[in-house]
Structures are given as C-alpha cells and as structure tokens.
Amino acid sequence: MKRFKKIFTIRYILPLSLLLLVGYLLLVSLSNDPSKLPSALKNKPLPTLTLKEIFSDRPESIAQTIQGQVTIINIWSTWCPSCKTEYPLIKKLAKEPHINLTSIVYKDSRSRALTWLSKNGNPYQHVWLDEDGSAGIELGIYGTPELFIVDKQGIVRYRYAGAIRTTTIENNILPLVGQLLNEQ
Amino acid sequence: MYQFIFLLILFSSQTFAKDIQSEQFESQAQYHQYLTLTHQIRCVVCQNQTIADSNADIAKDLRSIIYKKTVSGESSSEIKDFLVSRYGDFILYQPSFNKKNLLLWLGPWLFLILAIWIARKSFKTKA
Numbered sequence: 655m656k657r658f659k660k661i662f663t664i665r666y667i668l669p670l671s672l673l674l675l676v677g678y679l680l681l682v683s684l685s686n687d688p689s690k691l692p693s694a695l696k697n698k699p700l701p702t703l704t705l706k707e708i709f710s711d712r713p714e715s716i717a718q719t720i721q722g723q724v725t726i727i728n729i730w731s732t733w734c735p736s737c738k739t740e741y742p743l744i745k746k747l748a749k750e751p752h753i754n755l756t757s758i759v760y761k762d763s764r765s766r767a768l769t770w771l772s773k774n775g776n777p778y779q780h781v782w783l784d785e786d787g788s789a790g791i792e793l794g795i796y797g798t799p800e801l802f803i804v805d806k807q808g809i810v811r812y813r814y815a816g817a818i819r820t821t822t823i824e825n826n827i828l829p830l831v832g833q834l835l836n837e838q
Numbered sequence: 839m840y841q842f843i844f845l846l847i848l849f850s851s852q853t854f855a856k857d858i859q860s861e862q863f864e865s866q867a868q869y870h871q872y873l874t875l876t877h878q879i880r881c882v883v884c885q886n887q888t889i890a891d892s893n894a895d896i897a898k899d900l901r902s903i904i905y906k907k908t909v910s911g912e913s914s915s916e917i918k919d920f921l922v923s924r925y926g927d928f929i930l931y932q933p934s935f936n937k938k939n940l941l942l943w944l945g946p947w948l949f950l951i952l953a954i955w956i957a958r959k960s961f962k963t964k965a
Contacts, residue, residue, distance in 0.1 A: 664959045672952070694926035701924075761895070787899045794924035796882050796896065 693802075693813035694794050700804050701792040705782035708759065708767055717808050719780060720756065724834040726827070727802045728757040728778070729790065732770045734798040740817035741774060747823055748777030752835055756780040760798050761787045803827065805834045854893050858905050872908045875917060876901055880931045888931050 695701070703716045716727075728744060730737040748755045757778045759767040764783055771781065784790055793802065796815055803812040812830055814822060863869040876890035881897040889897040889904075900921070907917045921929050933939050 661960075664956060668956055672949070676949075691926065691928055694922070694924055698923075786902075787895075788903065791899055791903055791924060794926075 693810065695802075695810040696813060698810055700802075700808050700810055703782075703789050703792060705758065705784055705789055706764075708764055708771075708781040708783050711764065714780075714782065716756075716758075716782060720754070720804060721808065722806050723754045724752075724806060724831055725754045725756055725804045726831070727804065728755065729760050729784075729793070729795055729798055729800045729802075730757055731760045731762045731798045732766045733762065736817040737799045740799055743818055743820065743823065745775060745777045747818075747827065750823075750828060753831065754779055756782075758782045758784050758789060758793075760784050760790050760795070801827075803830055803834070805837065854890060854897070854901070857898075858901065862905070863909060868908050871914055872905055875904050875908070875914055878918070878931050879904070879921060880929050882925060882929060 700717055704713050705716065706712060707714045720727075726747070730744075744755070747753060755778055757780070759781060761784065763785065767781065767783065771778075782789075793800075799817055801812075801814045801818060802810055805811050811834060812826065814826070818827070858872065863872065873890070877888050879889045879900060881887045881889045881892035881894055881900075883894050883896050884892050887897075889900045903921075904917055907920070912920075918930065922934075927933055927936075927939065933942060935943055
C-alpha cells in the first residue's frame with residue numbers, strides 16, 4: 655500500500671501539480687498588462703532636462719524651476735486623443751489646493767501648443783516644449799499622456815501612464831501629494 | 839498578379855533600422871554597433887518587436903537616440919545602461935542575467951531536472 659502510494663505520487667500527483675503550477679503562472683501572466691509597468695525612474699532623481707518654456711521661449715532647467723516643491727508634471731500633446739479626454743480632469747486637478755501642476759508638450763510645435771492653451775485654457779504653472787521627444791525618452795515614457803509626481807528633493811515618486819480618471823486623482827494623486835507636502 | 843502581390847509583401851518586410859544609412863556613421867564599427875543594438879532593444883509599445891523591426895514613433899525615437907549616442911562615441915553597454923535606467927530591464931529583448939531574473943533563466947533548467955527525476959523514478963518503480 656505504501657509503495658503504491660509512492661508510485662501514485664511520483665507518476666501522477668507530482669506531474670499534475672507541476673502542470674497546475676505552470677498553468678497558474680501562465681494565467682497570472684496573461685492578466686499582466688505590460689503597458690502598466692512601473693517607471694524605472696520611481697524613487698530616483700528626475701533626469702536633468704533643459705527645455706524651452708513655451709511662453710518665454712527660453713530654455714529652462716526643469717529641476718531648478720521646481721526645486722523644493724511637490725510638482726506634478728503632465729506629459730501631453732495636441733495630437734493625442736486621450737490628452738483631450740483627460741483635459742477637464744487636469745483642469746479640475748489644477749484647482750485643488752497646494753497643487754503645483756506643470757507640463758511638458760511632447761513631440762509637438764510651440765504654435766500648436768500655444769493655440770491649444772489659449773483655446774482650452776491653461777491649467778499649468780509652467781509648460782515646457784519637448785519638440786523631438788528626447789526628454790520623453792529621458793523620462794522613459796511610452797506615449798502621451800503620462801503624469802509624474804516629483805517630491806521636494808526632486809525625486810520621482812509616482813508615474814501614471816494613460817489618461818487620468820477621477821479615481822486616479824482621488825485615490826492616488828491627492829493623497830500622495832498631501833503626504834509629500836508633509837515630508838521635510 | 840498574385841505572384842506579384844506575394845513578391846511585394848515578401849520584399850516589403852524591411853528593417854526600419856536601415857533608415858539611418860551607413861554613410862551617416864564615422865566608421866563601419868559604429869554602424870555595426872548601431873545595427874546590433876537596434877536588434878537588442880525592445881519596442882516598448884509593440885512589445886514583440888525590436889526597434890529595428892518597428893515603425894512606431896517611439897521606436898524611431900529610440901533608434902535616433904542610439905544613433906546619436908553611437909556617433910558621440912558611447913559604447914554598447916553604456917547605451918544599454920542608459921536605456922535600462924529609463925525603461926527598466928524590460929527594454930532589453932534578451933533579459934540580462936541578474937538576481938531579479940534568476941528564476942527566468944534557471945527555471946526551465948530546474949523544471950527539466952525535475953522532469954528527468956520524475957521520469958527516472960517512474961520507470962524505476964515500473965520495473
């Protein structure tokens with residue numbers, strides 16, 4: 655009986671458990687959305703970016719401009735449909751207290767961005783222009799829109815890829831900004 | 839007609855990496871480094887393609903960054919390190935062998951050893 659049990663375990667139970675394990679791992683990996691990968695920059699300093707400020711048309715160091723403040727950087731472009739979708743929410747976010755909302759216009763022209771902002775309203779404290787997309791690669795972005803939160807020390811603390819939703823603001827952005835504001 | 843369409847499809851499959859021509863490099867070694875790298879870096883939005891095979895905007899931008907860095911004299915590993923620091927290990931088409939990826943590399947071998955062990959035990963008990 656004992657021997658039968660051993661044979662049964664080795665011949666059937668063990669391979670079957672392995673098969674189930676592999677199946678389970680495959681099933682889990684199917685539900686992984688590769689576009690939701692965490693940013694490699696999380697908890698690392700914001701890369702050195704010098705971009706033209708769209709209104710003054712002069713180059714500025716982003717890190718220097720936002721130094722000492724909790725800052726949200728939204729990456730957007732006028733040609734991106736999801737950016738249009740999220741725009742009302744971005745404007746709503748800008749109205750929240752203690753929010754320092756800035757943005758980078760990705761792979762777009764100054765004139766198109768200025769037209770867009772005058773037509774739809776400008777919720778941003780600063781708008782920088784990344785005409786050739788090189789700043790986008792420095793930030794490791796996949797496309798637009800993407801949103802980053804940088805703390806007072808200039809460390810990237812959060813990245814959100816895709817159009818934000820009300821729940822993103824309420825559950826992620828506002829609580830984190832609140833927490834970062836209290837940090838020394 | 840069908841033959842013509844077939845030939846058209848066959849020859850239209852191209853390597854977009856060759857958008858940047860060899861003449862644009864200072865040496866053949868640099869051109870070779872650029873081509874090799876474009877075949878080792880993943881297109882982050884079309885994930886089963888390398889940036890050499892993809893015509894996506896981000897793939898073009900990544901090729902352009904690799905071109906600029908290659909021409910400015912950066913080595914393959916420096917360029918790879920830069921891209922990994924921005925996009926994570928995921929950007930490498932062939933993942934690197936490190937602590938985090940240990941299971942990925944050794945997992946199949948462990949399974950093979952286990953399978954051989956089970957097979958041997960199973961045959962033994964049969965005999």
